[in-house]
Amino acid sequence: GGAGDLLGRRIVVSAGPTYEDLDPVRYVGNRSSGKMGFAIAAAAARRGAEVTLVAGPVHLPTPAGVHRVDVRSAAQLRDAVLAALPADAYIGAAAVADYAPRTVADNKIKKSADTLTLELVRTPDTLAEVAASKSRPRCVVGFAAETENVEGHARDKLRKKNLDLIAANRVGLAGSGFESDDNALTVYSADAARELGPAPKTRLADQLLDLIAERL
């Protein structure tokens, strides 16, 4: 794959964490720098795609030629991604919070008792919703950050969320993951597995796009 091979393709990428507010000063969220998703958006635009990047709260510059939509919560991410369809591919690289506080307090929660119980409710699963939507992109790609049984959990998500590809990475390996500039991914499809890296996230992004371009 290379220069111009994604010309005329529409690609939607989500990146970064989501923050689920508890009160005006606190939130529940995942660890995520957004670097992998931003690298994918940058590489897709370089290769000619029309890219919408739905970004959670991160400190990263907008890649050249990319249309960026900033969001905070899982619910906002869902609305922004669905509004960006139709597309040829959706790449869900965001570390979306799976649970959000049932209620957001109007004022800062004060400390008093020794313990505090939070009630959390499931957030919408954007990836599954995109894959089930009437305007389903031809290629729907998920990410799976796992601490154990990486292949089992990744293949499970591939099937349950009806994905074309899932890129799995082991959380906690040195020189990979959250804040790192490098990563190593195993990309599963229904009938294959491909090892990408270890490599800089910019290079991994192009290798992942090669696998996606084959399917468009």
Ligand code: C5P
């Ligand atoms: O189920 P799990 O959260 O491990 O799946 C990870 C994949 O699903 C990622 O691609 C992530 O962006 C997506 N996801 C989502 N909405 C959620 C949870 C995860 O789109 N509420």
